[in-house]
Amino acid sequence: MNRTTKNLLALQRDEITLCETYRRLARSEKDAGRQAVFVRLLQDEIRHCDALRSHTGCEVAPDVKRVVRYVWTGRMLGPAFVARQMERREKGTELGYARYCKGAEFVQIGLDERRHGEELTRLAAGVRLSYMSSVVLGLNDALVEFTGALAGFTLALNDPRLVALTGGITGIAAALSMSASEYLSTKTDRKGEKHPLRAAGCTGAAYILTVGILIAPYLIFSDALVALGVMLAAALLVIALFNYYYAVVRRESFRRRFLEMAILSFGIAGISFLIGYLLKLIVGVDV
Structure with missing residues (x-):
């Protein structure tokens, strides 16, 4: 041939x-x-x-x-x-x-x-991607804020189950708050491209799903620092998957978006970890 x-x-x-x-x-x-x-x-x-x-x-x-x-x-x-x-x-x-x-x-x-x-x-x-911004809002907030919160809880509490419990309560409360904010924001939008309840649902669902992924290591591992490491790896994977999808659909640079979001999330996680350590020293509480 x-x-x-x-x-x-x-x-x-x-x-x-x-x-x-x-x-x-x-x-x-x-x-x-x-x-x-x-x-x-x-x-x-x-x-x-x-x-x-x-x-x-x-x-x-x-x-x-x-x-x-x-x-x-x-x-x-x-x-x-x-x-x-x-x-x-x-x-x-x-x-x-x-x-x-x-x-x-x-x-x-x-x-x-x-x-x-x-x-x-x-x-x-x-293809209309009207609700993409709502998903981005929930995912971004959960990754950037919640990664940092869990890092701070890890050092302050030093108990994986307690970190998971505290993180779960904080995450659900934050998801409800974000959903309510997105609902009010969408309702006052004069363009009316998104339905307020659907937009709020997308934001809340994205937030809670991310929270579930991030607290899962604390329910699996008995060592808080090991759980922290796995949580950070899971956060990096979520960032990579989401930004790959977004980059393909929007025809944007995957590398730029990925690095930007990863630096923000891990930077805030590092700062929160240090804050947790300092507060633990200042308060003098050892859980």
Whole structure:
């Protein structure tokens, strides 16, 4: 098998994988506009598969793992995220045609792939992310403030269960307070892009979920300092996952956002840890 045939087979596998992905996304999409986009892209990919099959003379199976990954990503993280992922894939396929294939037929397919990338860009940009700011508010506050609070509690109390109890009470109270603030803030917003109760729910849910992740190590480990270390690692993971999602959807720099949020959270945690130590010395209480 020569090099050109191998390249064509690789492109054919990409195309049939995209076919199956768009078919499943169109089937599960409830929004009529987005569904129409996926159906249109599917029809183009079917034509591309037929053209490649006429040159290779082979039937190629889709990459099932990639199809499942795209579909479940769409279900769990929303259409904007999966559209950005598919956009990258379409641009990669376009480069494949430009690099390996010659002839008017392949030039047209390459142009189709470029158009697909543009359509997916518009689709992702058109998805309303009105409640993203509410989620960011809850997550940011929980990570920045609560990480610091737990670090301070750890040294001041030195008992993982007591830290978890104190942190849980503080976290729930803070989540309710943040939800109430977001509700009032959204209600006074004249633009009216968000429903006040939904916005408050997103903020509170993001806060409580983060609190649950951060206090979990104190319920698992018997050593307070070990629990502190695991909590900080969990905070770093949450920061990385959230900022990766945000960077993909908003097409922003992951590194810049990640470093900014990590420095804030860990900086405040370090300061709180020192404050807890100083207060313990000043008050003279040893729990």
